[in-house]
Amino acid sequence: xxxxxxxxxxxxxxxxxxxxxxxxxxxxxxxxxxxxxxxxxxxxxxxxxxxxxxxxxxxxxxxxxxxxxxxxxxxxxxxxxxxxxxxxxxxxxxxxxxxxxxxxxxxxxxxxxxxxxxxxxxxxxxxxxxxxxxxxxxxxxxxxxxxxxxxxxxxxxxxxxxxxxxxxxxxxxxxxxxxxxxxxxxxxxxxxxxxxxxxxxxxxxxxxxxxxxxxxxxxxxxxxxxxx
Amino acid sequence: xxxxxxxxxxxxxxxxxxxxxxxxxxxxxxxxxxxxxxxxxxxxxxxxxxxxxxxxxxxxxxxxxxxxxxxxxxxxxxxxxxxxxxxxxxxxxxxxxxxxxxxxxxxxxxxxxxxxxxxxxxxxxxxxxxxxxxxxxxxxxxxxxxxxxxxxxxxxxxxxxxxxxxxxxxxxxxxxxxxxxxxxxxxxxxxxxxxxxxxxxxxxxxxxxxxxxxxxxxxxxxxxxxxx
DNA sequence: CATAACACTATTGTATACATTTTTGTCGAA
DNA sequence: TTCGACAAAAATGTATACAATAGTGTTATG
Numbered sequence: 001x002x003x004x005x006x007x008x009x010x011x012x013x014x015x016x017x018x019x020x021x022x023x024x025x026x027x028x029x030x031x032x033x034x035x036x037x038x039x040x041x042x043x044x045x046x047x048x049x050x051x052x053x054x055x056x057x058x059x060x061x062x063x064x065x066x067x068x069x070x071x072x073x074x075x076x077x078x079x080x081x082x083x084x085x086x087x088x089x090x091x092x093x094x095x096x097x098x099x100x101x102x103x104x105x106x107x108x109x110x111x112x113x114x115x116x117x118x119x120x121x122x123x124x125x126x127x128x129x130x131x132x133x134x135x136x137x138x139x140x141x142x143x144x145x146x147x148x149x150x151x152x153x154x155x156x157x158x159x160x161x162x163x164x165x166x167x168x169x170x171x172x173x174x175x176x177x178x179x180x181x182x183x184x185x186x187x188x189x190x191x192x193x194x195x196x197x198x199x200x201x202x203x204x205x206x207x208x209x210x211x212x213x214x215x216x217x218x219x220x221x222x223x224x225x226x227x228x
Numbered sequence: 229x230x231x232x233x234x235x236x237x238x239x240x241x242x243x244x245x246x247x248x249x250x251x252x253x254x255x256x257x258x259x260x261x262x263x264x265x266x267x268x269x270x271x272x273x274x275x276x277x278x279x280x281x282x283x284x285x286x287x288x289x290x291x292x293x294x295x296x297x298x299x300x301x302x303x304x305x306x307x308x309x310x311x312x313x314x315x316x317x318x319x320x321x322x323x324x325x326x327x328x329x330x331x332x333x334x335x336x337x338x339x340x341x342x343x344x345x346x347x348x349x350x351x352x353x354x355x356x357x358x359x360x361x362x363x364x365x366x367x368x369x370x371x372x373x374x375x376x377x378x379x380x381x382x383x384x385x386x387x388x389x390x391x392x393x394x395x396x397x398x399x400x401x402x403x404x405x406x407x408x409x410x411x412x413x414x415x416x417x418x419x420x421x422x423x424x425x426x427x428x429x430x431x432x433x434x435x436x437x438x439x440x441x442x443x444x445x446x447x448x449x450x451x452x453x454x455x456x
Numbered sequence: 457c458a459t460a461a462c463a464c465t466a467t468t469g470t471a472t473a474c475a476t477t478t479t480t481g482t483c484g485a486a
Numbered sequence: 487t488t489c490g491a492c493a494a495a496a497a498t499g500t501a502t503a504c505a506a507t508a509g510t511g512t513t514a515t516g
Binding site: 050156 | 278314
Binding site for chain 3: 272273274275276294295296
C-alpha cells in the first residue's frame with residue numbers, strides 16, 4: 001500500500017485519496033483505519049492523518065470511536081433510506097436546473113464520463129466504474145452551477161457507494177449507464193422536465209435494487225470484527 | 229472571554245460553542261480566530277483548537293487560509309443565494325414530512341421554542357433570538373425524523389445567520405415569529421400541504437429581506453482588515 | 457476447569473517543541 | 487520623502503514525545 005511519490009501530502013489530499021479508495025470499494029465498510037498504518041503508507045505524521053480522518057468523519061464516510069480508532073462507515077438501513085431520500089429531494093431539481101444551463105462543453109464532459117465508465121466496465125474495473133457513475137451525478141450539480149448543493153450531493157454519492165457495498169442485491173456490476181444515457185438525451189435537447197423526471201426514476205431504481213430490509217441488522221460490532 | 233469551568237473541552241464542544249457564538253452574532257463575519265487566543269480562552273492546547281476550526285471549516289462557517297489563519301466566513305452574494313436555494317429545496321418538503329409525523333410532544337417543543345424566542349426578543353437579546361429562530365427550523369427536520377437532512381439544514385441555518393449579518397437590510401430585529409406561528413398552526417392541524425407552502429413562502433420572505441445586489445462585492449480582504 | 461483480577465501491549469488523545477511562512481518594523485539608498 | 491531590501495516578530499504547519507485508554511493475555515484462586 002506504499003505510495004511512491006514526491007508530492008507533499010496535505011490532509012485534504014489524503015482525505016480525497018482515501019475517499020476515492022472507499023468510493024471504489026477498494027476499502028470495504030468496517031475496515032479499521034489505523035493512524036500509524038496510514039501515517040506510514042503516506043509517509044506523513046499522524047497529525048495529518050488525523051486531520052484527514054476528521055474530514056472524512058464529517059462527511060460520514062468514516063466513523064470515529066473515542067479511544068477506539070477510525071473505521072470506514074457502515075451505514076444502517078435507516079441511514080441508507082435517509083441518504084436516498086435526501087438525494088431524491090436534491091437531485092431531480094438540480095438536474096432540471098442543469099438542463100436549462102446545458103452547454104456543448106458541459107454535454108461533452110458528461111459524454112466523456114459515460115465513455116470512461118464504459119471503458120472501466122469493459123476492463124473489469126467495477127470499482128472505478130462505480131466511482132465514475134457517481135461523478136456523473138456530481139457533474140450535473142456542477143453544471144447546474146450550484147456549489148453548495150454540489151457539496152451535499154458529493155457527500156451523498158460517496159455514502160451511497162458504502163450503501164451499495166452493504167446492501168446491493170446482486171453480485172453483478174451496476175449498469176447505470178442506460179439511465180445515464182437517457183439523461184444525456186434529455187440534456188442534449190435541454191428538456192428540463194424530462195431530465196428531472198428521469199433523475200427521479202433513476203434514483204427510485206437505485207433504491208429498488210437495494211435490499212433494505214431490517215433483517216440483517218445490526219452489523220455494528222460482530223461484523224466489523226469479522227471483516228477486519 | 230475566559231471560560232470559567234471545569235469541564236474537559238473536547239473539539240466538538242469547542243466547535244459547538246464557537247458555532248453558537250457565530251450564530252448569535254457575538255463574533256462577526258471576518259473575525260480572525262487565532263489559535264493561541266482560542267487555546268488560552270478555553271484553556272486547551274492548539275491541537276484541540278485546530279480540530280474545532282477544522283470542523284467549522286467543513287461546515288463553511290470558518291474559512292481556513294493556509295499560513296494565514298482561521299476567519300469567520302463571509303459568504304459572498306452568490307453563496308448567499310445558493311444557501312437559500314438549497315434551503316428552498318430541502319425545507320418545504322421536510323416541513324411536509326414533519327406535519328405528517330407531528331405529535332403533541334413535538335408540537336410542545338416548537339411552542340416552547342417560539343416562547344423562548346419571544347422572551348429573548350423582549351429582553352433585547354437579538355442574537356439569542358436569531359439563534360432560536362434557526363433552531364425552530366432544525367427542530368422541524370428533527371421531527372420529520374430525517375437525521376441526514378437535519379445535518380444539512382443545520383449547516384445551512386448557521387450559514388444563513390452569517391448571510392443575515394452581512395446582507396440584512398434593516399437594523400431592526402428579525403420578526404420571524406409570525407411566520408413560525410403560522411407554521412405552528414399548520415402543524416397543529418397536521419396540514420402537510422399548508423406547512424409546505426408556508427415554509428416555502430417563509431423562505432422567500434427571508435431572501436426578499438436581504439440585499440443581495442452584487443454592488444458591495446467583494447468584501448474579501450479590505451473589509452476583513454477593517455473588521456478586525 | 458472456570459472465572460476473575462491483574463499486568464502488558466497496542467493504539468489513540470493531548471500537549472509541546474521545532475520548522476516554516478507571513479507579517480511587520482527598520483534601515484538605507486535613490 | 488518614498489520605495490525597497492532586509493531583519494525581527496508572530497503566527498501557523500508539522501512532527502514527536504508523553505499520557506491515557508481499551509484490548510489482550512496471563513496467572514492465581516475458587
